Amino acid sequence: MKACYSMDEIYDVAIIGAGVIGCNVARQLSRYKIKVCLMEKQPDVAMGASSANSGIVHAGYDAEPGSLKARLNVRGNELMDRVASELDIPFKRTGSLVLAFSPEDMEKIKILYERGLKNGVQGMEILDASQVQEKEPNVSQETIGALYAPGAGIVCPYELTIGAAESAVENGVDLFLECEVKAINITASPAGLPRDKYPPQDESPIFNITTSKGVFTARYIINCAGLYADSIASMTGDNSFSISPRKGEYILFDKIEGGLVNSVIFQTPTRMGKGILVTPTVDGNLLIGPTAVDTGDKNDTSTTREGLQQVMTEALKSVPGIDRRYVISSFAGIRAVPSTGDFIIGESRAMQKFVNVAGIESPGLTAAPAIAEYVEEVLRKSGLELVPKENFNPLRRPVKRFRNMGERELAGLIKENPLYGRIVCRCEKVSAAEIVDAIRRPAGARTLDGIKRRTRAGMGRCQGGFCTPRVNEILSRELGIPYDKVVKSGENSWMLAGRTK
Ligand SMILES: Cc1cc2nc3c(=O)[nH]c(=O)nc-3n(C[C@H](O)[C@H](O)[C@H](O)COP(=O)(O)OP(=O)(O)OC[C@H]3O[C@@H](n4cnc5c(N)ncnc54)[C@H](O)[C@@H]3O)c2cc1C
The missing domain is CATH 3.30.9.10 (D-Amino Acid Oxidase, subunit A, domain 2)
Known part of the structure; x- marks a missing residue:
């Protein structure tokens, strides 16, 4: 995960919004020899609609025939077995x-x-x-x-998002968190770059993207900003939807x-x-x-x-x-909910090389892997050269979970790393090792909710009553921040006000 950005870098593609759509698009593009960044205003991925929904992989009978929703729902459903297995996330075809x-x-x-x-x-x-x-x-x-x-099923929505984000970062995507896009300007030369550093390949616009982390430069923008996709589009003069x-x-x-x-x-x-x-x-x-x-x-x-x-x-x-x-x-x-009634996916009519992926209401979670494929096609048609990487790795490093292991496997693991034997969340049987791993992974957790979504610590019957102080302690130690500066979900959401003794 990148903390800062060098002005010398020009991204081929900048993706705005790290929900299930932005993360799956990022992962899809990480198969190719292009420079991609993913910008998210929150301190973690999967904090918008992608964290709070029904988690259903819809069969596809709901959407109007001929609509993008219908087509991408059915294709997303087809892709889900493969994606879930590559990302090591649970998916069940319950019907x-x-x-x-x-x-x-x-x-x-x-x-x-x-x-x-x-x-x-x-x-x-x-x-x-x-x-x-x-x-x-x-x-x-x-x-x-x-x-x-x-063919309908169930999946964990935030695991699908986190898994895709990790896989994208492992394959070279730069993820910027707490990076809010505030303005987009179109120029012939990237902000702050001397002319000789930037030999333009064609006459197309270059985007200077002003964010809370500085100005980014990109040849293409993919707008996956969920509820705020209309505001992002209007930054380029595209007011075609709300x-x-x-x-x-x-x-x-x-x-x-x-x-x-x-x-x-x-x-x-x-x-x-x-x-x-x-x-x-x-x-x-x-x-x-x-x-x-x-x-x-x-x-x-x-x-x-x-x-x-x-x-x-x-x-x-x-x-x-x-x-x-x-x-x-x-x-x-x-x-x-989009004003158009269907998913809005395509190059903006108002701005070349600016691709909207907007109005992604249900079945967006189901369709996410199919939307990512579709966006790849949109980029190809718009002239982006996509040469496959030889070393793209579709497999996310599996997550070892205490609750899913047999006694023998556990005994071996505890010998290797005793933290697998220290249970932090009793309701969900989450070990200290899993919490440390969740922080150290690519696109790792920085907040209590981030740990909760990755490990389930705090998701059980007591809802974090017992494990919160222990998780807080591990976050503080691993991130090197004071105990009372650990946050629940983002800016100012501290769990502790200060010491009493
Ligand atoms: C109640 C409910 C139930 C649902 N049930 C299902 C279901 O069962 N099955 C199904 O298939 N689908 C379901 N869906 C739909 C599914 O949840 C969405 O389609 C999907 O989560 C949309 O993902 P997203 O990435 O577009 O949006 P989000 O997850 O909202 O991500 C957008 C991201 O953009 C970021 N962002 C916004 N503005 C900026 C900015 N200026 N700079 C940087 N970042 C920015 C946000 O912080 C956010 O993280 C449901 C949705 C809801 C709300």
Whole structure:
């Protein structure tokens, strides 16, 4: 991870925004002999919509046939097995069910089925009530049928993002964190560079990108700024779209509830989205949500009493046995809803060599690897020469996790590194060695939430009640900063005010 930037460097491609889209695009481009940088305003990757969503790998029957969403959803779903295995992240093809409670719902399900066929979704079936009960004994007895899609699955959204970021950095991408893009200027020569240092290859514009870490120079920009993609585009005079925030609130349950359903349980979609779902997570919890409320505030990730009540009431309609005593957390994510109705991916009409990857609402997580492939094609068409690197390594170094190891394997590992035998998070069985590794890896953690997302320390039943001070200690030691300067998630989010004794 780069802390500073030398004015002599000219990037071929600068990517703005390190969510799941920016990180997957960066990884895709790291296959080629070009200089790429990835700029993120937050102190970590995966801090926007990519950290707070349902984690579903959608089958692809939802999107309008012929749309970019439909095409990239189906392709992303196809790619997910390979990507998850290369990045060593958990991915399960659980299948999904869209439940029908009325004849009107059955009609909607038939429409989804037809749409799925047009989009190229494989293996779908319309099930009757008894077939649904056979697959999912805990869904409501009021269910009269369902659309079954065996290809749907679940993935951890931030692991997909972090894995892609690590792989990109390992393959040569420069990652700049706490690097907020504030302005973009188009010039014939890069800022601060003597003319002889920069022999332009063609007459195309060169971008000078003013950030909180200085001015960067790049031949191409890829705008993956999520909710703020419209503001970034308008810095180059592109006002062709706007992005509106739509909040989704969730409730997360303890692993005791994780086995209540085997697959992703949807209700029929509405104009606002896919409705409230009930799903196991890849880590064995149960997740219900999200709401869909246009808030007008791109920063509002608060949860509300009304929102959570709505989530609970609607989820109980699908799975009546959910036990609210086992709630361990609630959170909200914000969808980036585009004014155009579809993903906006392509070279801007207002500015050559400026590529928008905007309005990536659901199924953006599913589509991320396919979007990365698509962006590569956009760049090729725009004239960027992409020569493959001989030494590109698609495999991320595997993460050793105490909780996934057998006794023998563990014993060997503890002999090599005793920190694997020191458990820091008891709920999720996370060892001190895993926390140290999460900090030392490429694109490593710098905050408590960064550790949480990489290792699950603090994600369990006690939500960090026991392990937070220990994790704080390790962060302080590894980063060489005072104990009371460790932050939760970013600027000023200190956990401690100072010493009492
Ligand atoms: C409630 C909800 C549920 C969802 N469920 C699913 C699902 O189940 N399956 C699915 O496939 N998809 C789902 N999605 C969609 C999916 O989460 C998104 O499509 C995806 O996360 C978008 O990724 P992104 O990288 O475009 O955006 P983000 O993750 O928001 O990343 C954008 C990044 O840009 C950075 N940035 C912004 N401005 C600047 C700047 N000026 N300078 C530098 N950096 C900047 C931000 O800090 C941020 O990190 C869901 C989304 C939501 C909100």
